[in-house]
Amino acid sequence: MSYYSLSSLAQTPFSNVPLHVRGVGGERSQLAELLQLMGSAEDPGWASDMSVLMRRLRSGETLFHQGARAEAVYFVRAGTFKTFRIAEDGYEQVLGFSGRAEVLGFDAICMGQHPTASIALEDSSVYAVSMRDILRPSQRIPALDQVVTLAVSRALTQQGELADVMAAVAAEVRLARFMLQLSSRMEACGQSPRRFRLRMGRRDIASHLGVAHETVSRSFQALARWSLLSVSNREVEILDMNGLKTLAHCTRRHLDDIDPLRSPGQAAGTAQAGRPVPDRAIA
Amino acid sequence: MSYYSLSSLAQTPFSNVPLHVRGVGGERSQLAELLQLMGSAEDPGWASDMSVLMRRLRSGETLFHQGARAEAVYFVRAGTFKTFRIAEDGYEQVLGFSGRAEVLGFDAICMGQHPTASIALEDSSVYAVSMRDILRPSQRIPALDQVVTLAVSRALTQQGELADVMAAVAAEVRLARFMLQLSSRMEACGQSPRRFRLRMGRRDIASHLGVAHETVSRSFQALARWSLLSVSNREVEILDMNGLKTLAHCTRRHLDDIDPLRSPGQAAGTAQAGRPVPDRAIA
């Protein structure tokens, strides 16, 4: 079965379950778990009938479809999600990738339906808070409000980073910036910022960066050629973090003389033709 | 004095004024005005000591600087703002343009400082709500909460549109999409969606679309050549809304045979060389 056509069996997570789930049965309140996930130190107390559901998704399963009715806002508990939009002609625009503690679906509130779709790139899980509870002024929990506000502000900031990778720069620079973004997020999750596994395919990266997927391949090859990183399939290791950052700062199309020369680990020889940036490896 | 160097005299709107401004002195509460601006039907009552300030800005004046401490969230009352970020090398990336009833500065919450800057493109005014009031769980006003939630959701949606104009399409298509976005917003404000005045310069548009400013000029010329719109300086009139939408739907680089042919007002003759899209005017 196709990767993308794996359609969710339960598109509307609140349709088949009782809406109000308290922390009953001796287990911990899912609201409390959500607050902890999002870094809140406060305790919600037990008086709330706030509806928080945990949902697990297999790799390729969709969290919500484009155009689906807005029924909940989601907080990523584990895994990775891809948010995208499909144009009438089938062209898929990837808007971003989201990981632990990030919010999804918030942009659906103002329209009543999701302008984008999100699918899991690996086995994942989310906490879902119903739209009603997000919007209804009564029954609001201060701790949750703060958590939501912060998460949404982060989402807004991240959307700004989308402009960084797509705007007015060479393909290698876009990829360098994207790799640095991923590295930062890995570090924020306690993982190694220098070595990680890409959760998304080349085509997804290409759509996210606004280039052809062949260009992504060639840009990876280029970054590896200047010894900034090494890549094997989806395994990435950043070899020269400073060099990568320097390259990411380039805004011009011609990155001729702006080459990443600090931290010279090897002789900049060979001058293999083809690229304006001096080559620094055997290739 | 330079357009961009016009630095604000009062960068921190809450530094010189008493923090708690009630609706005293017989005039209407600014909180009530803010709620009305944002489309809320509810009345906040008079018990709140929520701090809402109105601030006027001249054209070119800065609402908040990049890196400035996050002190308030702003709601545009009138005018137009440009939100942008400046890289270390001085390259300016325009992230968006905001008009009436839109929220600005919300992305500063999660970091404590503004990742972007905003300046007024014309004489404008905003309502400022202090960060404290946005975050503090007590003293919150249900009506304001709803309004903020909706505005932020809209902002998130708009940020998604940024991807539309910058991603993977020809320059003319980017411009067409941007013009349609502007048209929609003009209509939402009760203005004519077919004829309006651009508030921003070509360079701002170029940075927003991710192309060179010369390319913006040429794209305007192209759109005018296919009779989709007419442009004179910053005055724009959309002549063929459907044709513009059809063009905006193109996602491929080669827009050869996908030309906007419906609504044929004149003979598609002349075949003036140079562009893959059939020309339809005398030029």
Place this chain on the structure above:
DNA sequence: CGATCAGTTGAAGGGTCTCAACGCGAGTGG
């Protein structure tokens, strides 16, 4: 009226798109 900047137009070069072909791995069913 001169200065400055926004906007336009032209020419040349190059980076990226597109089309193609190939190797590879995973999932599938005979």
Place this chain on the structure above:
DNA sequence: CCACTCGCGTTGAGACCCTTCAACTGATCG
């Protein structure tokens, strides 16, 4: 077990759109 299929990733070659540099015009303003 293995051929088969399908999609991912890579590599190559040519076309072409966009960038860059440059010069010019027009508008705005002191």
